[in-house]
Structure formats: C-alpha cells, structure tokens
Amino acid sequence: MIKSSSRPKPASPVGAQAMLIAGMVVGLAALVMDVRRGVPLDRFTERPEDCQGEANANVIISREQLAQFLTISERDSKAKVEQVLQTPYCLLPSLEIRAGTPSERAVYPLAFDRQTWLVVLYEGEEYAGYQFRVQR
Structure with missing residues (x-):
C-alpha cells in the first residue's frame, strides 16, 4: 500500500513578497486618499x-x-x-x-x-x- 503525503506545500517566498508589496501599496493609497469616498485628504x-x-x-x-x-x-x-x-x-x-x-x-x-x-x-x-x- 502506498501512502500519500497530506502535508500542505509551504508558501512560496516570492508569493509572500508580492502580497507584502501589494499590502504596502494599498496602505499607502489609503493614507493619500480617503478610500471610502474617493476624496483626496488634502481637500479636508x-x-x-x-x-x-x-x-x-x-x-x-x-x-x-x-x-x-x-x-x-x-x-x-x-x-x-x-x-x-x-x-x-x-x-x-x-x-x-x-x-x-x-x-x-x-x-x-x-x-x-x-x-x-x-x-x-x-x-x-x-x-x-x-x-x-x-x-x-
């Protein structure tokens, strides 16, 4: 009988870096713009x-x-x-x-x-x- 490994594969370091960069970009955008209304914060x-x-x-x-x-x-x-x-x-x-x-x-x-x-x-x-x- 052949046993198969049911362990999940580890996350790719490249994929984790891409997600981190994407999160940073979204965070920066949120600082520059009021996302809920789409109004630049400078207008406040x-x-x-x-x-x-x-x-x-x-x-x-x-x-x-x-x-x-x-x-x-x-x-x-x-x-x-x-x-x-x-x-x-x-x-x-x-x-x-x-x-x-x-x-x-x-x-x-x-x-x-x-x-x-x-x-x-x-x-x-x-x-x-x-x-x-x-x-x-």
Whole structure:
C-alpha cells in the first residue's frame, strides 16, 4: 500500500513578497486618499490662516487627549468628540465632501508638536473623520 503525503506545500517566498508589496501599496493609497469616498485628504483642510472668526490661542491638545480621541469611532456623536477635545483652536470654512451634506472642520494644535494640527471633520452632529496637518 502506498501512502500519500497530506502535508500542505509551504508558501512560496516570492508569493509572500508580492502580497507584502501589494499590502504596502494599498496602505499607502489609503493614507493619500480617503478610500471610502474617493476624496483626496488634502481637500479636508486648508492652511490654519484660513480660520473663521476668532482663534482660541490657548487651545492645545495633549497626548492623552489625542489617544482618547483616536478611540472614538467615525459616525459617533460630535458631542462625544467635543467632550474629549473641548473647544477648538478655530473653525475652517465649511465645505461639501458628500453631495448635499455640509461639513464643518475644527482645528486643534498638538501640545507636543506645535507644527502639527489635528483637523476634525463633522457632518451635522456626527464625527466624520480627521487629518493631521503639518504646518510649514
């Protein structure tokens, strides 16, 4: 009686490398573009000099606030985000990311990196996303 080997064949190193490269490309694309809507992330923000109204100069967010904010899910309430981040430094002009839905953008400078700003996007009373903006 002849016994056949039922062991699976090991994965090809070339196939594993190709999958790793493909994953990296997809990850990079996700960083450059909001995949869900197909809108470039740069469209979310403008330079903070474009703030509307008065800027709240004393506003900065700590690492702890940022860490807590990053646990909030998209489409959660705006109130939940504001509970963590408090009053924004300023608001940027509103824009329309999705047709018929005006979006509000709030700016928060980071306490530990004053050249980086957190821009939070709201659609109505829902948190819709964020972007880090590095000032030059």
